[in-house]
Amino acid sequence: MATNKTNKLAFLSMPAPASYVAGLGRGASGFTTRSDIGPAREGPSAEVIAEAQARRGEEPDYDPDQFQDPDNEYGLFAGTTYEADDEEADKIYEQVDQNMDARRRIRREVRENLELAKHRAERPKIQQQFSDLKRGLSAVTDEEWENIPEVGNLTRKKRKRDERSFVVPDSVLVGDRSRGEYENALDARQQEAGGFETPAENGTLTNFVEMGQARDKILSLKLDQVSGTSTASGLATSVDPKGYLTSLDSVILKTDAEIGDIKRARMLFDSLVKSNPKHSPGWIAAARLEEHAGRMVAARKLINAGCEQCPKSEDVWLEASRLHNNDDAKVILANAVQHVGQSVKIWLAAADLEHDIKAKKRVLRKALEHIPNSVRLWKETVNLESSAADARIILQRAVEVIPLSVELWLALARLETPDKAQAVLNKARKAVPTSHEIWIAAGRLMEQQATLPERSEEERNKELDAVDTIIERGVRNLRQHQVLLTREQWLKEAEKCEEDGSPRTCEAIIKATVAMDVEEEDRLDTWTGDAEAAESRGRIGTARAIxxxxxxxxxxxxxxWRRAADLERTHGTRDSLVAILERAVHHVPQAEVLWLMWAKEKWLARDVPAAREVLEKAFVANPESEQIWLAAVKLEAENGELGVARELLVRARTVADTQRIWMKSAVFERQQGKLSTALETLEIALKKYPKFAKLYMIQGQIHQSQGKYAAARASFAAGIKQCPKDVTLWILSSRLEEADGKSIKARALLDKARLANPGSDLLWAEAIGVEERSGGAAQAKTVLSRGLQECPSSGLLWSMAIWQEPRPTRKSRSADALRKAADDPLIICTVARLFWNERKIEKARQWFERAVKINPDLGDVWAWWLKFERQHGTREHQEEVIKRCVAAEPHHGQIWQALAKDMENTGKSTRDVLELVAAELK
Structure with missing residues (x-):
């Protein structure tokens, strides 16, 4: 055991192999630390790591860049040479890959777009779902916004109420129990005392009599206050006992919403003035809020604080003076002067607080000591002076202090005498050389001097010519000082001079400036337009000067010349019109209409010899003029010189020899009752002018008046053959057949006429009249509907359609007519008659006015208007209609033409014909 232990320790102390990697056998990637490798030890090589990965079954990681660098390749083609062919092959393969990717990309993008559209159609966004509703919100009115209900509880869950229970004290229960009980026994102490006594600490008794008297006294005091005699103060109050209840209606009661708004605004303004105490509008707004809320004490307190925080703001001081009474306001403005002594508004407000003129003057003079260069203060000071001498002295001092003020110079010039005023204006011109007002004032001064009664005619003309010189010189000097006013500005100054009563100065300004900045080829149109614009604004003098x-x-x-003559005829006098016409025929002798206007004015002035003289001069200038010959004939015929008129017609047929002169010759003989001579004249005329339809009309009417229907029928037939486009011939022929009792033939003629003249509303109206006169009301409606289809904008047919409707549907029918032909005077007149039937007098008068303005040549409209005024208007209204009709001289209209050309009405004036037509209308 000791040996094994020794060997184990010896093994652990042995050095590791060179290729050893700690944990590599268990699948961990090897790593080395500084203590392992030492200062110069390397880690495992790539081959060792690859061998270890191969034993674990892992594929080695390849660097993708190793195949991209030909100089550093390794692997299959390692060591080979990368040549130009290889590079070219790589480029070709790369291009093929890009092309294939592009083809796939187009298909892929199409497929992705389809899938995206399908997805959005199945699952649209919330924004897309409500886009139409958002667009509809633009039409929501303010009232609809305010009526939107508040959002409530949309969870549909009942909210738990926080129910709390409290223990009720016994004293409450006992008190409630004894509240409804009745005492059924007397107090023992009161029984012993022998009576009822109110228990009190001081032992006093309650005197109910005195309480009643006091109540009555208070009530009487209130009644006295309401009735206007306050016995408490001895002063009369301003309460009106009769209008007391009415005055209660004017008391503004603030609603809960308004009170809430005031509270929120008060919080905002409070935050504003605390965060920025030097901002004067915040203090003013906060004070006005309190004033609106009725808290004047708080408003004054706020504005006083604002004055302390913003002592250099004049608005704060002015607001403070407004919120206080008169005495306090004087003190406030006195303090304001200490801080903003250069404020003109402060001084003017202080002067307004004074009720005495002397006190006002004292304040304003004190203000001028602080602000001597204020034009407004000087003007206010001058206005307070009662005498012109004192005002002149003040103005002389003012122009010394402020020499550049044009207003002060002009005011001083107005107060001076004419000679001194001229000297003042010269000084003003030197002080302010760029002011055009001074030059205009000099021109007006010269014009005023010229109108003085002690001036002779020569002096007057000389001074009026000096006005032109002054204005022309002024325009030139202003240009030298680079003061370039436009034409429009100069024209406005001219109109202002005319308005102030200086027509010659106005004319001088026009002469000097009307040609400025106008191209040579545009001068006529520009000046004509300027004159029309000035006339439309009522500036007749300016238009006349232009x-x-x-x-x-x-x-x-x-x-x-014609426009100038029309201007004088409308707005001038007869003498001015004659003067213009005399100049006009001198410059334009071939203008026949000007000669005729001149002769007519002489004739209207009852100067027949002068009218003859004018026409004789016109004959010299225009020997072959048809209009002048006929005017001479009319002049002689109107004055009873029938023989002279006939001779003139004979000479006219020889000299001028026009178809109209032949027609007038036949009409003249017919008016004199010489029908045979008229027929002979017509036969000769028809040989010369077979295409003139009026000759056939007159011939047929003469035969019809003689009862020769066959001859009349032949005349109308010949005229129709020569002039098939003349509608009047067809109508006269149809009426002849109708007068002869042949309504069927009249219808046939009108049918042929409509084929020859399609779109003629007169023919359709005549056909409708034939059906109505023959008793076929239903057929008349059918013909009218066909006529409206062919002539949808005919005012005549629409008027007939309106009156054929029942009374309840006429208004809607008139609306249809106005949509089809809104500017037709017949439709406008019909609408006026509808208002007349409905007793809408003012509207009817307005629509009649509108009808005659559209076409003043329709006599029937004038007659309807006169008939209306005869029923509902005053004498002044009637005379105004007659006067305007005579000035317009109408010549057309179905009834007007029929009566005006009737032989019985020969020689009657326009006024007489108007009366006849008004009486004929039904």
Whole structure:
């Protein structure tokens, strides 16, 4: 045993073999420590580790990089030479692998996308499930948000209540037991004393009489306070006994939610002012919150603390003065001046607190000592002065202190006499050379001097010309000082001058600046647009000045002269209109319409010789003008010179020889009752102008008036053959057959007319009228529906459709009509009549106004409006409608044309025809 023990110890002390790895036989990977290898001992080699792994059945680990480095290969091809062919082969194999991987990658990505889409379709995300609901949340209103109920207990589990039990004391039980009991015995002590006595410590008795009297006295005091006579204070209260209950409605009672909001806001503001005590808006907001809550004492306390924390903030001081009474506010603002003496608002607020004018002046003058360069303080000081002399003295001092204030210079100039005002403006111009207001004020001053009554005509004209010079010089000097106002700014200044009553200064500004920054080819359109814009804003003087300047640049533009004449006719006087027309025909003698307007104005002024003279001059300038010849004929016929009118027509047929002159000749003879002469004139005219439809109409109407239906039928047939596209000829022919009792033939003619003129609403309306007059209401509805299908935007047919509907459905039918043709005046007029039937007077008037604005040439609409005003309007409304209708001079309308061209109404004015049409309407 001793020997074995000795051998074992000797074995353990023996050195380990060179290839020994501790634990390698048990499957552990070998490792060596510094104590094993010493300073220069290496670990087991790779071959030893590979041999040990082979004995355990493990495969050796190969380095994948050993096959990638041709210079360091080992294994199957170790030691071989890596040549260029090998490298090329490797590149080819690599390219093949990449191509195969690309093909597989496309298929793989398609398959993965399909699988992903299928997975998302089966199991969508929560975000995708509620995406449509999220989009719907954008349409939720504030009221719907507020009505969303609060989230309750959604677990559907009953919550356990914390039930606690307490032991009730015996005293409570005894007290409850004796509460409902009744005493059925008298107190022994009271029986012995011989009466009832209230037990008390002091032994006094209760006097119920005095208690009742005191109660009555308190009640009477309250009643006296309510009635307005307080006997306690001897002063009358402001309580109105009659409106007391009504005044209770104005008392604001805060709800629990508002109280909660106030508490939360109070906490927030409290945190704000504590975290940032130098932030003045926080103190102001906190004070206003308390004011809103009705706690004025707390609000004043907060704002006073804010004044202490933020003494340099003028807003805090102003808020403090607002929250306190007048006397306290004066003290607060006095303290404020000590900290922010340069604040204009503080001084103005202090002046507002004073009720005496002298005290206000004293405060403002004290303020000017601290802030002498404040324009507002100087203006307020001047406004307090009652005399112009004192105000002038203050302003003279103000412009010395603040020479750059244009307002003070202009105010001083307004207070001075004209001569001194001019000197003041010169000083102001030198002090402030970049102010355009001073130049405009100088122009206005010169214009005011020109309007003085003691000025002669020559002096007046000279001073008015000086206005142009001053404004032109001012614009030039401003450009030199790099003050470049735009055209729009100058036009606004011109309109302001017109508004202030200086039309010549306005005109001077337009002359000097209207051509600025305008291209040469755009001048006419630009100036015309400026004039229209000024007229739309009611600045007639500005529009007139712009057109006058444009006419000086373009004196040969007829459209400009016509626009200027229309402006004067609408907003000017008859003399100004005549002056414009006289200048217009001088520059544009070939403008026939201008000659006619001039002659018409003379005729309306009852100056017939002057009108003749104008037309004679027009004949010289336009010898072959059809309109001038006809105007001369109308002038003579209207004034009873029938022979002269006939001679003029004969000369006109020789000189001008137009189809309209021949037609007017026939109409003239027809109006005079000479039907045979009219027919002869028509025969000659038809040979010259066989394609003029109105000749056939007049001829057929003359035959029809004579009872010659065959001749009239032949005239209309010839006209239809020559002019198949004229709708009026077809309608007249149809009415002739209807008047002859041949309704079937009238229908056939209208059918042929619709084939020749498809899409004509007049023909469809006539066909509907034929059916209605023959008693076929159902057939009329059928024809109307067919007409609406062919003419879906016809206002005439839609109007007829509306009135064919029963009363309850007319409104919906009118809505359909407005959707199809919203801007048709007939539909607008029909809607106005519907409002009229419903007694909606103001709406009906507005829709009539809208109808005549869309097309003022429809006489029927004017007649409906006049009929409406005759029933529901005042005399002023009626005269306004008549006046506007006469100014518009309408010529169209179914009933209007029929009555205006009736021989019995020959020579009647527009006003007379309007009265006739209004009486005819039903």
């Amino acid at each position: 057109l006058a300047y444009a006419l000086r640049v373009f004196p040969d533009k007829r459209s400009l």
